[in-house]
Amino acid sequence: MKLYEKLADDIERQIRGGVFRHGDRLQSVRQTSQQRQLSVTTVLRAYLLLESRGLVVSKPQSGYFVQLRPGSAAADAAADAVEAIATPKPIALSSSVDVSRLVLSTLRSIAAHDAVPLGSPYPDTGTFPLEKLNRYAYAAGQDPSLRPLQDGLPPGHPQLIRQIAKRYLDKGQAVDAAEILVTMGATEAINLCLQAVAKPGDVIAVESPTFYAMLHAIERMGMRAIEIPTHPELGLDVDALARIAATQPIAACMVMPNFHNPLGFVMPDERKRALVELAARLDMPLIENGVYNELYYGDAPPRTLKSYDRQGLVLHCGTFSKTLTSIYRIGWALPGRYRDQVEKLKFLNTLTTPPLPQVAIARFLERDGYEAHLRRLRKAYAQQGSLMRAIVLRFFPAGTRASTPQGGYVLWIELPEAVDAMRLYELALARGITIGPGYMFSVSNSYRHFIRLNYSTPWSPAIEQAVITVGKLAADCLR
Amino acid sequence: MKLYEKLADDIERQIRGGVFRHGDRLQSVRQTSQQRQLSVTTVLRAYLLLESRGLVVSKPQSGYFVQLRPGSAAADAAADAVEAIATPKPIALSSSVDVSRLVLSTLRSIAAHDAVPLGSPYPDTGTFPLEKLNRYAYAAGQDPSLRPLQDGLPPGHPQLIRQIAKRYLDKGQAVDAAEILVTMGATEAINLCLQAVAKPGDVIAVESPTFYAMLHAIERMGMRAIEIPTHPELGLDVDALARIAATQPIAACMVMPNFHNPLGFVMPDERKRALVELAARLDMPLIENGVYNELYYGDAPPRTLKSYDRQGLVLHCGTFSKTLTSIYRIGWALPGRYRDQVEKLKFLNTLTTPPLPQVAIARFLERDGYEAHLRRLRKAYAQQGSLMRAIVLRFFPAGTRASTPQGGYVLWIELPEAVDAMRLYELALARGITIGPGYMFSVSNSYRHFIRLNYSTPWSPAIEQAVITVGKLAADCLR
Numbered sequence: 001m002k003l004y005e006k007l008a009d010d011i012e013r014q015i016r017g018g019v020f021r022h023g024d025r026l027q028s029v030r031q032t033s034q035q036r037q038l039s040v041t042t043v044l045r046a047y048l049l050l051e052s053r054g055l056v057v058s059k060p061q062s063g064y065f066v067q068l069r070p071g072s073a074a075a076d077a078a079a080d081a082v083e084a085i086a087t088p089k090p091i092a093l094s095s096s097v098d099v100s101r102l103v104l105s106t107l108r109s110i111a112a113h114d115a116v117p118l119g120s121p122y123p124d125t126g127t128f129p130l131e132k133l134n135r136y137a138y139a140a141g142q143d144p145s146l147r148p149l150q151d152g153l154p155p156g157h158p159q160l161i162r163q164i165a166k167r168y169l170d171k172g173q174a175v176d177a178a179e180i181l182v183t184m185g186a187t188e189a190i191n192l193c194l195q196a197v198a199k200p201g202d203v204i205a206v207e208s209p210t211f212y213a214m215l216h217a218i219e220r221m222g223m224r225a226i227e228i229p230t231h232p233e234l235g236l237d238v239d240a241l242a243r244i245a246a247t248q249p250i251a252a253c254m255v256m257p258n259f260h261n262p263l264g265f266v267m268p269d270e271r272k273r274a275l276v277e278l279a280a281r282l283d284m285p286l287i288e289n290g291v292y293n294e295l296y297y298g299d300a301p302p303r304t305l306k307s308y309d310r311q312g313l314v315l316h317c318g319t320f321s322k323t324l325t326s327i328y329r330i331g332w333a334l335p336g337r338y339r340d341q342v343e344k345l346k347f348l349n350t351l352t353t354p355p356l357p358q359v360a361i362a363r364f365l366e367r368d369g370y371e372a373h374l375r376r377l378r379k380a381y382a383q384q385g386s387l388m389r390a391i392v393l394r395f396f397p398a399g400t401r402a403s404t405p406q407g408g409y410v411l412w413i414e415l416p417e418a419v420d421a422m423r424l425y426e427l428a429l430a431r432g433i434t435i436g437p438g439y440m441f442s443v444s445n446s447y448r449h450f451i452r453l454n455y456s457t458p459w460s461p462a463i464e465q466a467v468i469t470v471g472k473l474a475a476d477c478l479r
Numbered sequence: 480m481k482l483y484e485k486l487a488d489d490i491e492r493q494i495r496g497g498v499f500r501h502g503d504r505l506q507s508v509r510q511t512s513q514q515r516q517l518s519v520t521t522v523l524r525a526y527l528l529l530e531s532r533g534l535v536v537s538k539p540q541s542g543y544f545v546q547l548r549p550g551s552a553a554a555d556a557a558a559d560a561v562e563a564i565a566t567p568k569p570i571a572l573s574s575s576v577d578v579s580r581l582v583l584s585t586l587r588s589i590a591a592h593d594a595v596p597l598g599s600p601y602p603d604t605g606t607f608p609l610e611k612l613n614r615y616a617y618a619a620g621q622d623p624s625l626r627p628l629q630d631g632l633p634p635g636h637p638q639l640i641r642q643i644a645k646r647y648l649d650k651g652q653a654v655d656a657a658e659i660l661v662t663m664g665a666t667e668a669i670n671l672c673l674q675a676v677a678k679p680g681d682v683i684a685v686e687s688p689t690f691y692a693m694l695h696a697i698e699r700m701g702m703r704a705i706e707i708p709t710h711p712e713l714g715l716d717v718d719a720l721a722r723i724a725a726t727q728p729i730a731a732c733m734v735m736p737n738f739h740n741p742l743g744f745v746m747p748d749e750r751k752r753a754l755v756e757l758a759a760r761l762d763m764p765l766i767e768n769g770v771y772n773e774l775y776y777g778d779a780p781p782r783t784l785k786s787y788d789r790q791g792l793v794l795h796c797g798t799f800s801k802t803l804t805s806i807y808r809i810g811w812a813l814p815g816r817y818r819d820q821v822e823k824l825k826f827l828n829t830l831t832t833p834p835l836p837q838v839a840i841a842r843f844l845e846r847d848g849y850e851a852h853l854r855r856l857r858k859a860y861a862q863q864g865s866l867m868r869a870i871v872l873r874f875f876p877a878g879t880r881a882s883t884p885q886g887g888y889v890l891w892i893e894l895p896e897a898v899d900a901m902r903l904y905e906l907a908l909a910r911g912i913t914i915g916p917g918y919m920f921s922v923s924n925s926y927r928h929f930i931r932l933n934y935s936t937p938w939s940p941a942i943e944q945a946v947i948t949v950g951k952l953a954a955d956c957l958r
Contacts, residue, residue, distance in 0.1 A: 029519055029520070030519060040508055040509060040519045040523070041508065041523060044519070044520060044523060100823055100826060100827055101823065103826075104632075104633070104823070104826050107632055108632065130620065131620075131621065133620075134617055134620035134621060135617075137616070137617070137620070137835075138613055138614075138616070138617040138620075141609065141610075141612075141613030141616070141617075141806075142610065142613060150586075152806070152808075153583075153586055153587065154583070184663060184829045184830075185829065185830060187828075187829055187830045188828070188829050191827070191828060199679075199701070200678075200679055200701075213830075216826075216827045217827070219827070220824065220827040220828070222678070222679075327620075327631070327833060327834065327835060328833060329631075329829070329830070329831065329833055344579055344580065344583070345699065347579060347582075347583050347695075348579055348666075348670070348695045348696070348698070348699040349666075349667070349670060349699070349828065350663045350664065350666055350667050350808065350829065351663075351664060351666040351692075351808070352808065354806060354807060354808055354833070354836070355806065356616075356806060357833070
């Protein structure tokens with residue numbers, strides 16, 4: 001162990017042991033250096049390490065202050081957010097919380113076991129118009145006027161960009177087609193948007209729980225996530241975010257205001273407006289994950305953060321992977337004032353987005369009743385969600401709670417605290433069923449007794465039996 | 480300007496003004512802090528900034544030392560590498576040398592103008608088996624056994640991975656199929672390999688000139704490029720690299736030892752071995768760009784750096800974009816001991832590589848005479864290259880020199896010094912012809928009178944006339 005790590009550990013023990021309280025000022029770097037006979041650099045590094053652990057904050061011209069609120073946790077807040085929401089401590093991503101490895105191994109299990117995919121993040125593809133798309137892609141490939149290089153260059157194929165812009169307009173949201181950039185799915189869109197607005201070491205505010213692709217993007221760029229209390233039905237606590245932003249710089253905030261994954265809520269319009277106003281006050285970019293926006297259960301689509309934005313601070317990301325096909329990985333970004341940076345990063349990251357899938361989707365949108373397809377999908381998902389929720393509440397152990405999704409296709413379930421979701425995951429996998437363990441949705445271990453279930457597969461006795469089995473296994477975990 | 484930036488600028492002026500010499504020790508952080516009445520943090524930041532500018536190096540327990548070698552330049556060395564090669568000074572990437580914007584705008588011009596694509600980096604697609612591939616992709620899309628999610632997850636589709644491994648074995652190079660990762664073209668492969676071995680601020684050694692995608696990858700990650708003298712026929716100067724590595728840490732070296740873009744050379748086997756041995760001694764990863772490896776003009780493929788590697792230090796990247804189709808963007812990496820990191824980064828970057836193109840290429844490789852296709856391609860490129868070179872030497876202004884490519888499809892041309900390649904680019908574009916200005920191949924402005932021409936298009940009077948026109952325009956630039 002290096003000297004500065006040892007020093008940081010010593011001070012951490014003192015903080016945790018109660019020697020220092022929240023708000024106490026640490027000795028100056030120079031004092032500690034003299035007292036401990038350590039170089040100034042060593043002390044400074046130790047303090048920076050403590051800062052990255054979320055135990056101290058630095059204030060310009062004043063020094064380092066202890067930042068600790070014992071007992072509070074984002075989890076309590078999210079599980080029962082109607083009660084007063086405590087400000088969570090900043091939580092640094094560390095390599096020991098390697099969310100992406102857990103997610104990849106979960107996806108691999110799904111792939112390898114031909115299991116009932118309750119743990120899948122992907123929509124069931126059975127109802128997707130894959131054959132039509134495949135025919136359009138084939139036709140585009142035979143078209144001699146398609147130019148392999150040029151038609152894939154950023155910003156993307158003009159035919160698809162027109163269709164994407166038209167969808168927003170049809171839903172009542174004016175967008176500028178010139179802002180749109182086509183990407184390799186929303187994954188690339190989110191990555192590029194984040195990279196355009198923040199740099200390694202920066203702190204990024206996220207919801208708690210949050211969709212793990214957001215955590216991946218942060219992890220990959222060497223940034224740090226801070227989890228903001230998030231009401232299970234109303235979404236991100238904007239006041240809490242404002243309070244935290246007052247104590248430390250937040251480089252950006254990543255949110256999923258509609259059909260949040262995993263919570264399923266729609267943030268009320270007033271809260272959306274307040275969040276965009278806060279962002280404008282702080283000049284803080286908002287990365288809006290809108291991948292489920294087309295999958296609303298109500299009569300009309302919810303508003304986006306983007307629709308409130310007057311400053312170009314909202315970077316809005318969407319995809320066709322949830323509604324048409326995930327096989328092509330076609331997503332897009334509307335990056336506001338960061339458009340040019342994001343376009344350049346797209347070019348550097350993957351050069352082009354393959355043009356045939358873009359043309360295939362554009363032709364489908366032009367001709368083949370995308371809206372009718374979506375209506376069927378929304379109705380099916382709403383019904384399947386209600387069914388799964390009812391089964392869970394009936395067959396899972398007493399004390400189990402479930403979300404009430406307003407759209408999308410995932411259910412978030414809080415099990416009794418004694419149930420470890422990773423153990424449940426392994427038990428279920430042994431029965432040929434996958435589930436999404438709550439661990440994946442946080443860097444703070446806050447959701448160890450939560451699971452996410454996917455209800456996009458058409459309802460069947462096999463699905464029903466699988467859900468009931470998971471409930472029984474959860475009960476077994478309590479014994 | 481912040482205090483620490485001001486201090487760094489002051490010290491830089493002193494260094495450049497000769498107050499400090501190479502090897503001199505800076506005052507300690509504490510001394511400077513007391514002398515200048517600045518906080519220790521401010522001084523430390525200034526020193527770190529100077530380090531990032533390549534002007535000082537820190538040595539553990541000793542302090543900061545000036546690191547400066549005045550006067551030398553990579554450009555002189557590369558332009559006439561037979562003469563003694565001077566050690567170049569480190570060249571930092573700065574936003575003012577925005578290589579990627581120049582490249583993107585060049586590609587856009589090609590796209591927008593339907594011009595004679597002498598400036599294109601891409602192979603002509605007229606001879607590619609696009610129809611067959613399109614049919615295979617369609618068939619794969621109709622195959623109910625293909626699972627959209629699972630079959631695209633890293634490392635890639637097993638059927639394609641087997642075929643990639645088989646190609647290496649057929650060429651006499653044993654590779655482990657389990658090492659192979661499929662990526663979105665070589666662009667993503669190179670990006671991920673670089674990210675796996677180095678971090679922002681690190682110094683990456685590159686050839687001079689170097690393929691701009693390498694510079695993009697470095698730029699994107701916030702790393703710094705140092706250009707190593709490169710002989711136009713023998714490749715990277717391994718001794719020069721060793722000397723530079725002795726004075727400062729080099730996090731990785733990116734090279735294109737076969738059919739270098741733009742120089743066209745094949746590094747002799749002895750030099751390849753020496754480079755791999757140096758890498759082993761320094762424990763320095765080598766990122767090997769092998770995208771043209773199949774396009775050799777001789778009787779047998781040249782050896783790869785990878786084939787000499789016993790330490791897992793070579794991260795080898797390949798692609799089908801140069802030989803089969805660039806429309807699918809299917810490449811791969813063989814990342815040696817960094818395989819697991821690269822796989823994880825692939826997952827974080829774009830989640831999956833779309834499976835249909837992977838299956839289409841795999842089926843083509845299994846059934847359709849890839850080797851015969853390549854033989855035709857190699858023969859055509861060798862002939863077209865000779866023709867273009869002859870035309871250039873005959874019709875371009877006196878003093879023009881041209882490379883002698885051993886493979887691939889690009890010619891590197893040194894024009895008389897008075898010709899500015901950007902001006903020539905604009906003049907040619909006005910005549911409906913694109914060229915690749917030398918600016919794109921360096922961060923040091925070393926190749927302002929160089930251009931790259933693409934000879935992959937089947938020879939025709941129009942091509943010949945376009946080349947002659949570029950020569951005439953170059954002559955006009957001299958008046």
